[in-house]
Amino acid sequence: MTGSPFGGTARWAERLAPLPHRHVLTLPAAPSAVRTARQTAERALTEWGIGLTHPVVGPALLILCELVANGVRHAARPSGELTVIYASGGDCLVLAVHDRDPRVPTLYGPAVGAGGLATVMELTHGLGGTAVVRADADGAGKGIWITLPL
Numbered sequence: 001m002t003g004s005p006f007g008g009t010a011r012w013a014e015r016l017a018p019l020p021h022r023h024v025l026t027l028p029a030a031p032s033a034v035r036t037a038r039q040t041a042e043r044a045l046t047e048w049g050i051g052l053t054h055p056v057v058g059p060a061l062l063i064l065c066e067l068v069a070n071g072v073r074h075a076a077r078p079s080g081e082l083t084v085i086y087a088s089g090g091d092c093l094v095l096a097v098h099d100r101d102p103r104v105p106t107l108y109g110p111a112v113g114a115g116g117l118a119t120v121m122e123l124t125h126g127l128g129g130t131a132v133v134r135a136d137a138d139g140a141g142k143g144i145w146i147t148l149p150l
Contacts (some may be wrong), residue, residue: 004141019089026083026121029072029099037068037084041095044086050093056148060093063146066116067097075099077142093148100141107131107144124148 027033071082079100088092129148
């Protein structure tokens, strides 16, 4: 991947330092990435002691699948790959998807429209979570970060 995901490895690693559980996955921007990202999340959550029946897990997996699918749809041409970050602490779950498409989506307001990002935002807010887009330092990519309370 050209450039550093999430504005530089040091920046995102610093943000996640307080969270004891972290996993990073780089995938080709292909349809199979959605399934792989979900299966990896399920394994990581189980290893971290977060049961798949936890009320946040089902919506979190849907959010993750929507973000990865959007990355596949929009970022396959610029870099050919996506980076997915999973992290958890005692009271929160963080999911982030990074791609090298320079277009930054709108997460709030009427510009969100219907479909994938609207679903992501509805689920995130319904769970009391937050969503943030962080542009890469070089402006050639971005990450969408979702934080959900556990």
